[in-house]
Amino acid sequence: MLCKHFPKCGGCQIQNLLYDKQIEYKINRFIDIFKREPDEVIKSPKIIYYRNRMDYVVGPNYEVGLKEYGKWYSYVNIDECFLQSPESNIIRNKFREFIINKNLKPWDTKNYTGFIRYIVIREGKFTNERIVNIITYKTDNLEYYKNIFFEFYNEIKNYINSFYWTINDTISDVSYGNINYLLYGEKYIKEKALDNFYxxxxxxxxxPNSYTAEILLKYVREFTDPNENDIIYDLYSGSGFYAIEIGKYSNYVYAVDNNKENFEMFNLNKEINNVKSVKFLLSNVENLEKINADKIIVDPPRPGINKKVIRKILESNAKKIVYVSCYPETQKRDIDILINKGNYKLENIILVDQFPHTYHMETIALLSK
Ligand SMILES: C[S@@+](CC[C@H](N)C(=O)[O-])C[C@H]1O[C@@H](n2cnc3c(N)ncnc32)[C@H](O)[C@@H]1O
Structure with missing residues (x-):
């Protein structure tokens, strides 16, 4: 596959390599960082249309697509992308046509003018459910725009289950905001991983890759090896992706995340999967007083585990740490600290190709003592 927007588009960086060569590239990157080979390398079950979320940015000249790699003010107007789905291509292209026809002004990140900022599409690969969210700057004409957006909804309604409008009234160039209107359909969508719904x-x-997500879930369960009486913390838990699965086997599972939307989804996830015992602590992980755990799952954002949190993990003396990461450089840094200061041993580390055509990878490490 070589998409016509490559290499300008920032979505994929190594799409010019055949898939096996991409894997080779990632193994070499892994070896460079960890100074050893991965114990296992797992390819993505799907290499096109694998992403369940795309945040298409709107540029000042009605570009709708992604940014050029590393350039915050260069937009790639995409009419075909192999990352999400054919339906996602249709919705994005219709959106561009719509904002042009309706003369809706794109937001300009340089001059802080305009209105339309992003269109975000999320989909459940195994449920075929889809949510579309239009992100704009603020307006005094709420009802007027609700009606306009309803016209767009009518154009795409056959492809979606849920239609939102979010207002980001700040100058930060982000695809979320604090005012959210459900304009049509279901409040949430669902995705399936192994036997669970989320x-x-x-x-x-x-x-972001529903196909490798199942693989992560399976390995995290296997590495954690949960027993009934284990106290298990899932740090940076999101909406409880791992905690819900682990909660089927252990009675004392605590998920910790600081995001309210994740908390809301966690409560629904707990219900739908009938996993009663798992508890959620809505908090910054670094604010936990103490981590009193036999086993810890940790899956931080790119900067890795906060220093205070590392200290608390070391103090916990947990016998197993399962460390999932999307940024191997910070994971290596943290693993070294855990080994040197906590006497942990790196038992296993695997590479999962969660992001085909990009140089990103997911790694899962099992540390124990
Ligand atoms: C890579 S995601 C992992 C999510 C989860 N393990 C999963 O697989 O769905 C990182 C999570 O860390 C959360 N997060 C970021 N900084 C945090 C902090 N300081 N304290 C608690 N949670 C944080 C984010 O809300 C996000 O859900």
Whole structure:
């Protein structure tokens, strides 16, 4: 596959390599960082249309697509992308046509003018449910725009289950905001991983590749090896992706995340999967007083585990740490600290190709003592 927007588009960086060569590239990157080979390398079951979320940005000249790699003010007007789905292509292209026809002004990140900022599409690969969210700057004409957006909804309604409008009234160039209107359909969509269902809202966290997400879940369960009486913390838990699965086997599971939308989804996830015992602590992980755990699952954002949190993990003396990461450089840094200061041993580390055609990878490490 070589998409016509490559290499300008920032969505994929190594699409010019055949898939096996991409894997080779990632193994070499892994070896560079960890100074050892991964114990296992797992390819993505799907290499096109694998992403369940795309945040298409709107540029000042009615570009709708992604940014050029590393350039915050260069927009790639995309009419075909192999990352999400054919339906996503249709919706995005119709959206561009719509904002042009209706003369809706794009937001300009340089001059802080305009209105339309992003269109975010999320979909459940195994449920075929889809949520569309239009992100704009603020307006005094709420009802007027609700009616306009309803016209767009009518154009795409056959493809979606849920239609939102979010207002980001700040100058930050982000695809979320604090005012959310459900304009049509279901409040949330669902995705399936192994035997579990997970609710997804406009901005709750869900692993972006639904196919490898199942693989992560399986390995995290296997590495954690949960027993009935284990006390298990799932740090940076999102909406409880791992905690819900682990909660089927252990009675004392605590998920910790600081995002309210994740908390809301967690409560629904707990219900739909009938996992009663798992508890959610809505908090910054670094604010936990103490981590009193036998086993810890940790899946931080790119900067890795906060220093205070590392200290608390070391103090916990947990016998197993399962460390999932989307940023191997910070994971290596943290693993070294855990090994050197906590006497942990790196038992296993695997590479999962969660992001085909990009140089990103997911890694899962099992540390124990
Ligand atoms: C990579 S995601 C992992 C989510 C989850 N493990 C999953 O697989 O769905 C990182 C999560 O960390 C949360 N987060 C970021 N900083 C945090 C902090 N300081 N304290 C608690 N949660 C945080 C985010 O809300 C996000 O859900």
């Amino acid at each position: 609710y997804i809202s406009t901005n709750s966290f869900y692993q």
